[in-house]
Amino acid sequence: SIIKTAGKRYLKIPKLGYVKTSKTGVLQNTKIKRYTVLLEPTGKYYLSLQAEISEPEKYSLTGKQVGIDVGIADLAILSNGLKYPSFNSSYFEKKAKIWQKKYSRRRHLVKLLVLQDRNKRVLCPRSLESFTNWQKAQKSKAKYQAKAANQRRDYLHKLTTHLVKQYDVIAIEDLKTKNLQKNHHLAKSIANASWRMFRQMLEYKCEWYGKKLIAVDPKNTSRICSKCGYNSGAKPLEIREWICPKCQTKHDRDINAAVNILHKGSTKPTGQGLTMVTS
Numbered sequence: 410s411i412i413k414t415a416g417k418r419y420l421k422i423p424k425l426g427y428v429k430t431s432k433t434g435v436l437q438n439t440k441i442k443r444y445t446v447l448l449e450p451t452g453k454y455y456l457s458l459q460a461e462i463s464e465p466e467k468y469s470l471t472g473k474q475v476g477i478d479v480g481i482a483d484l485a486i487l488s489n490g491l492k493y494p495s496f497n498s499s500y501f502e503k504k505a506k507i508w509q510k511k512y513s514r515r516r517h518l519v520k521l522l523v524l525q526d527r528n529k530r531v532l533c534p535r536s537l538e539s540f541t542n543w544q545k546a547q548k549s550k551a552k553y554q555a556k557a558a559n560q561r562r563d564y565l566h567k568l569t570t571h572l573v574k575q576y577d578v579i580a581i582e583d584l585k586t587k588n589l590q591k592n593h594h595l596a597k598s599i600a601n602a603s604w605r606m607f608r609q610m611l612e613y614k615c616e617w618y619g620k621k622l623i624a625v626d627p628k629n630t631s632r633i634c635s636k637c638g639y640n641s642g643a644k645p646l647e648i649r650e651w652i653c654p655k656c657q658t659k660h661d662r663d664i665n666a667a668v669n670i671l672h673k674g675s676t677k678p679t680g681q682g683l684t685m686v687t688s
């Protein structure tokens with residue numbers, strides 16, 4: 410093929426020659442079809458490979474099924490009561506925010522200076538690129554944003570692999586957007602991105618490892634009592650626990666929703682308001 414591994418630590422790439430790398434082990438028994446070299450805003454180079462691999466080994470069946478509700482504080486709430494917190498990378502996120510501010514301020518100032526030069530018709534007007542301070546800030550900002558994103562993706566990978574190993578059938582809400590108006594804009598966009606990634610990973614991992622993912626209509630999952638089926642209407646987001654007015658069962662809002670999601674996923678046959686994502 411076009412790229413060859415050379416020992417444990419090197420790849421041989423056409424034109425570039427030998428490039429030091431790690432984890433060449435994962436390339437064993439694969440056929441590399443295509444490669445791309447990328448320069449990220451952080452100044453790092455990435456090599457992305459498209460490889461053909463033999464079919465992954467299926468996970469053994471456990472006989473267990475689960476419903477999963479997604480949230481902000483807890484990313485995944487399971488129908489059996491387990492909760493997995495959302496990933497919190499506050500250190501890198503804080504750093505990214507600080508550098509974002511510095512970057513905006515510096516770039517703004519530089520733009521003013523460039524404009525000033527132009528207006529005064531100086532002999533050699535300075536350009537945006539001749540100032541390095543804002544460019545440094547841009548790099549730092551990108552570096553911390555990338556670190557936070559990488560950590561989050563890593564966490565999601567570990568969580569979804571764990572879930573696919575544990576359960577044979579996983580029912581989730583088929584959500585476009587979740588009701589989040591009380592939350593800060595940033596928290597909202599991060600949560601949405603996480604849920605999307607969570608769903609995607611579950612989807613392809615279920616397919617790879619021989620498990621089943623079922624997406625159900627989210628309608629009424631937070632309104633219905635999972636024990637008796639009574640619909641007591643919408644509840645404000647700040648209500649975390651409630652008691653069913655009909656059967657007096659005390660519910661954790663999220664766990665109750667997860668149980669309802671499981672019910673919807675396991676009781677209805679395919680094709681009745683139910684989307685089969687994988688089989």
Ligand SMILES: [Zn+2]
Nearest residue numbers: 634637653656
């Ligand atoms: Zn009830």
